[in-house]
């Protein structure tokens with residue numbers, strides 16, 4: 491059977507719609523043979539995902555998507571093939587959990603000043619996770635009719651420069667790579683074209699990323715066009731990085747992004763899964 495890889499996805503352990511079990515079932519239904527669950531800053535969905543994967547014969551790659559700050563800019567670093575019980579990794583996820591909690595409280599305070607009280611309390615009461623992201627706030631704002639679309643929540647309240655935006659210092663690049671490497675994983679730069687960064691900043695970042703032991707870059711993501719693929723490939727070649735493919739699936743409501751619905755990795759690039 492042909493292997494179909496999707497190495498970036500989210501469950502309700504962070505801001506995904508589906509429980510880890512439902513995510514595994516959907517992956518199999520969509521023809522994925524190797525799925526990485528990469529929730530934001532946590533590994534709490536992996537045990538349930540593994541038990542379902544074992545039952546249905548899907549290959550689960552244990553993963554995480556770390557939020558990382560480098561030069562005041564936010565990057566997402568996916569760790570693949572990690573040991574989720576590694577103590578150093580768990581030190582990292584605990585630290586990010588504290589950062590997220592403090593930030594969510596501040597976002598909530600800022601929303602209260604906009605006459606939208608108790609957002610954080612509501613989210614904690616209604617979510618299946620305590621790893622609260624802006625996506626949760628956006629859903630809350632939508633559900634309570636403060637905005638008419640999820641994008642509107644970012645445009646009006648949560649995006650950079652908007653009234654409920656809270657600048658956040660995530661994990662350093664050095665620490666992020668340390669957590670992933672300590673857990674035996676490989677570090678991959680997620681969705682390189684989503685940072686809207688100049689090529690020269692991207693080169694500076696990738697130089698630092700390589701120096702800390704970063705090995706891969708996503709070439710194929712859920713929603714990219716041929717030009718973005720070409721530019722990502724260029725960086726992969728220039729920095730001798732392995733290529734990864736991942737949909738960044740969050741929800742069945744987003745019709746544009748589906749598990750496993752990904753272009754193949756170009757043949758002139760080393761696949762990251764060679765390292766698993």
Ligand code: AMP
Pocket residue numbers: 505530557622623624625628640641644740
């Ligand atoms: P955070 O890491 O808490 O800043 O939350 C970021 C998450 O919000 C991302 O992982 C996406 O899932 C979601 N997100 C960010 N921007 C948008 C957007 N414009 N529309 C919908 N979801 C978004």
Ligand code: MN
Pocket residue numbers: 500505530623625740
């Ligand atoms: Mn997300």
Ligand code: MN
Pocket residue numbers: 555566680681
């Ligand atoms: Mn991301």
Ligand code: MN
Pocket residue numbers: 498499500555738
């Ligand atoms: Mn993601």
